[in-house]
Amino acid sequence: MTRKISQPPINPGTRPTEQRDFWTGGVLTIVGLLVLIAGLRHLTGVETLDGSSAWETQLVKAFSTGGLRYAEAAAAALPPLPDNPADAVATLDRARKSSTERPHAIGRVRVDLGASTPCPT
Amino acid sequence: MNGQSDDKSSGVGLSGLGTKPLSRIRPWIQAAFLAVWLPPVGRWLHGIPGCVFHCYSCPLSSFACPVGVAANYAALWPAAHEVPYILIGVILITGAVGGSLVCGWACPFGFLQDFLSKINRRKLQIPSWTGHLRYVMLIGLVLALPLFFGARGVPFEEQPVSVCRLCPAGALESGLPHSLQSIAQGGPWLMGWQKIVLLTVFLGAAVVIHRPWCRLLCPLGGLLALFNRFSLFHLRFRAEKCVECNLCRSRCSMGVKVDQQLNAPNCIRCLECVKCGAIEAAFALPAEKQDSYTSAQKP
Numbered sequence: 001m002t003r004k005i006s007q008p009p010i011n012p013g014t015r016p017t018e019q020r021d022f023w024t025g026g027v028l029t030i031v032g033l034l035v036l037i038a039g040l041r042h043l044t045g046v047e048t049l050d051g052s053s054a055w056e057t058q059l060v061k062a063f064s065t066g067g068l069r070y071a072e073a074a075a076a077a078l079p080p081l082p083d084n085p086a087d088a089v090a091t092l093d094r095a096r097k098s099s100t101e102r103p104h105a106i107g108r109v110r111v112d113l114g115a116s117t118p119c120p121t
Numbered sequence: 122m123n124g125q126s127d128d129k130s131s132g133v134g135l136s137g138l139g140t141k142p143l144s145r146i147r148p149w150i151q152a153a154f155l156a157v158w159l160p161p162v163g164r165w166l167h168g169i170p171g172c173v174f175h176c177y178s179c180p181l182s183s184f185a186c187p188v189g190v191a192a193n194y195a196a197l198w199p200a201a202h203e204v205p206y207i208l209i210g211v212i213l214i215t216g217a218v219g220g221s222l223v224c225g226w227a228c229p230f231g232f233l234q235d236f237l238s239k240i241n242r243r244k245l246q247i248p249s250w251t252g253h254l255r256y257v258m259l260i261g262l263v264l265a266l267p268l269f270f271g272a273r274g275v276p277f278e279e280q281p282v283s284v285c286r287l288c289p290a291g292a293l294e295s296g297l298p299h300s301l302q303s304i305a306q307g308g309p310w311l312m313g314w315q316k317i318v319l320l321t322v323f324l325g326a327a328v329v330i331h332r333p334w335c336r337l338l339c340p341l342g343g344l345l346a347l348f349n350r351f352s353l354f355h356l357r358f359r360a361e362k363c364v365e366c367n368l369c370r371s372r373c374s375m376g377v378k379v380d381q382q383l384n385a386p387n388c389i390r391c392l393e394c395v396k397c398g399a400i401e402a403a404f405a406l407p408a409e410k411q412d413s414y415t416s417a418q419k420p
Contacts, residue, residue, distance in 0.1 A: 012363035012399070018356065018383045022407040025353035028217035035208025046201050056207055057168030063193040063277075064177035064185050066168045070200075070276055109200045119178040119311075120294045121278050121285040 053110040066117030071108045080120050143392055147225070151232040158183060158229050170208045172215040172333075172340050176288065188263055189209065190286050195264045196271035213377035216348030220355070224335060224342050226391035230290050231335055232418040237327035240375075246329050249376055252336060252387045256344030262287070263340050289323035289334060292316040301378045302413070331374045335389060347349040354369050356383040356395070363399035372396060 042056040049069065054062070063070050158173060161179040167177055171184030187208055194205045207332070215223055224231050238244070260283045269279040277283060285291050288292040296312035303311050328334040335342050349355070369379040377385045379394045393399050 001232060002329055012358075012360040012365065015358050015360060015380075017358050017360070018353070019403065020355055020357075020405055022353065022405040025217045025348075025405055026353040026407060028213055028348075028351060029353065031219055032210045032213025034210075035206050035213060039206030039208075040209055042206050044201070044203050046197075046203065049180075055168075056203075056205075059203065060185050060205075060207065061168040063190055064182075065180075066278060068197070068276060068278075083411075109197065116181070118299055119291075121178075121283065121291070 008069050047061050049110050054113075058111055058113060062111045062113075062115060064117040067112040067115030069110045071110065127151055130226075139400075144396070147391060148232070148235065151229075151235070154227040155229055155232070157227075172211050172223050174230045174290060175228075176291045176294040177270060178299075180295075180298050182294070185222075189285055191340075192263045192267045195279065196267035196275075196277035198268055199272040199274075212344060216345045216352060218353050220349035220352035220384070220390065221342060221388060222352075222354055222390045224339075224345065225391035226235065228335075228342075229252070230339075231332060231389065233293075233336060234327045234332045237324065240328045243329075244374075246376060247330060247336065247380070249387055252343070252346075254330040254337050255339055255346075258284070258338050259340035259343055275283045276321045281296050286315075287319065289320055292320040296320075309401050323399075332389070336375060336387065342385070344390070346388070349384040349386060349388060349390075351386075354390075355362065355403055356388075356390070356392075357401050357403050358383060359399050359401055363397075366397060368397040369400050 034118040039056050044056055044059050046054050046059055048054045048058065130271075138228050154173075154333065158175050160183050164223070167185050170187040170190045172187065174188065175182055175184070175186055177184070177186040177189055187196075190205060190208050194203060194208070198329065199204060200298075262282075266282060267277055267284075268279060270283075271277070292312065296316050298300055300311040303309060323334065367380065370377075373379050373388075374391070374393065375387050375389055376395075377387045380384075383394075383400060392402055395402055
């Protein structure tokens with residue numbers, strides 16, 4: 001695959017050696033190692049279907065197996081309804097509109113540990 | 122692998138890597154890494170993102186695809202503010218230790234492109250600025266677009282445009298085997314025509330351009346290449362050995378201007394350039410003091 005490329009004469013004496021010290025790479029490696037260990041021990045804020053918190057590894061695995069379950073926001077707890085029927089209807093309308101605009105509210109995602117969809121996309 | 126280099130530079134010079142067998146053993150090392158990414162048991166470490174570009178929906182994949190995981194996290198962010206600690210850790214370690222070394226020596230998709238590039242030895246040359254498209258891909262398709270759709274409540278797998286839907290590795294490693302498996306079991310062909318077109322274009326491009334995915338679009342390669350300026354493993358120049366033969370640049374198949382910058386973002390660290398003798402692979406160690414002179418100041 002070698003091909004001769006024409007180019008202006010180079011001056012080796014003016015080229016930087018590009019040598020470097022240990023510390024930037026070393027510190028980044030140590031930070032990466034610590035973050036990795038923290039991640040392996042990290043309980044996420046996402047719940048599994050049985051209600052316990054999912055480990056980060058379980059969440060990552062859910063990505064590849066189609067294991068994320070989005071609950072419908074309509075099934076979310078409704079706001080307290082006023083006694084007046086007209087106000088109650090207005091409250092329900094507001095809740096319905098809100099759920100349409102943002103169907104997967106925070107905390108509505110759960111991890112199905114048993115999912116095994118071969119290709120989620 | 123030789124021991125300490127004889128100059129005052131920091132780290133261990135790996136001058137033994139500059140010998141001829143290096144380019145011969147690289148395909149074998151790439152092939153050996155397939156045993157890591159494609160173990161027969163498959164899927165057993167899907168909870169951990171890998172450090173190479175390999176689809177997690179491949180029936181034989183062992184690790185999760187880091188790009189797919191990043192896009193999933195971005196899509197999930199509006200619903201659950203989760204930080205991908207494991208992914209960040211894997212990327213930091215991989216990048217800080219070797220930069221884009223895994224691209225040249227371990228990535229299965231890079232290995233496939235190397236293989237395809239041997240079909241046709243005449244290659245189209247593309248300008249080096251096109252490497253910036255990798256960052257457009259990373260920021261746009263991997264982070265911003267999933268976040269945009271995620272904020273509108275669309276789960277990642279239902280998003281109309283996503284990196285996984287446009288990924289040739291996904292088409293080749295997941296769409297194709299799953300479709301063949303489905304047909305073998307009497308089912309339908311599963312892969313859409315868009316992915317077939319995408320895969321065909323990619324395979325064709327890999328024959329006429331050396332590593333088109335790596336050079337133009339790979340978001341993971343782009344991210345790891347940012348570490349090339351800091352990584353412990355690096356290339357360094359030995360002015361006293363340079364005879365201006367221009368062999369270093371001539372051997373570079375990635376279009377890196379090796380005569381101007383060694384640890385460039387386009388470099389996949391295949392180490393073909395070290396064959397000239399003036400460029401040396403090195404590993405920075407903490408023991409020695411860094412000397413900051415350039416080759417011009419050397420005695």
